[in-house]
Amino acid sequence: MQENNEFVFKYADILEEGGLEVKLSPPPALYADVFDRPDILKKIRLELNFSVGGDSILLEGRVYAEMELECSRCADPIARAFEDSFDEVYPDTLEYIDTREVIRETVGLLAPIKVLCADACKGRCLVCGINRNRKTCGCSTGKMSAFEALKGLKIPDDNKNEKKKL
Numbered sequence: 001m002q003e004n005n006e007f008v009f010k011y012a013d014i015l016e017e018g019g020l021e022v023k024l025s026p027p028p029a030l031y032a033d034v035f036d037r038p039d040i041l042k043k044i045r046l047e048l049n050f051s052v053g054g055d056s057i058l059l060e061g062r063v064y065a066e067m068e069l070e071c072s073r074c075a076d077p078i079a080r081a082f083e084d085s086f087d088e089v090y091p092d093t094l095e096y097i098d099t100r101e102v103i104r105e106t107v108g109l110l111a112p113i114k115v116l117c118a119d120a121c122k123g124r125c126l127v128c129g130i131n132r133n134r135k136t137c138g139c140s141t142g143k144m145s146a147f148e149a150l151k152g153l154k155i156p157d158d159n160k161n162e163k164k165k166l
């Protein structure tokens with residue numbers, strides 16, 4: 001067991017003090033492997049509150065995190081803050097209380113799988129890829145667009161129907 005870790009606490013020390021309150025701000029890189037993209041987590045704060053019970057120690061933890069996510073529709077970056085809490089009970093048979101695992105699990109569940117920059121996000125055009133929240137393209141209106149008009153210049157009117165099927 002590791003003793004020199006800011007997430008590992010000596011059981012006897014907490015008992016002696018009758019409890020313990022700890023605030024930690026670990027580097028976000030510590031949780032890089034928890035997410036799909038390693039740079040998703042920008043800031044993290046932890047509050048660990050240990051209280052002594054009969055034959056156990058109760059940990060009430062809170063996690064605050066600032067993340068930069070991607071909109072599921074338009075892929076724009078979205079900065080969001082999340083927080084969650086967890087409880088864990090440690091029996092007095094332990095010599096050390098290792099909070100690393102429960103913190104990792106909680107951090108990993110913070111970010112929603114899908115997030116939108118706005119409920120009304122129009123997403124990206126499947127044809128030209130522009131962000132339709134910021135610009136309008138002619139792709140959805142088909143032959144009325146400048147692109148189609150240009151193509152039309154090279155093709156004689158007779159072939160227009162054939163062209164559309166391609």
Ligand SMILES: [Zn+2]
Pocket residue numbers: 071072073074075076116117118121122123
């Ligand atoms: Zn969006």
Ligand SMILES: [Zn+2]
Pocket residue numbers: 125126127128129130137138139140
């Ligand atoms: Zn388009």
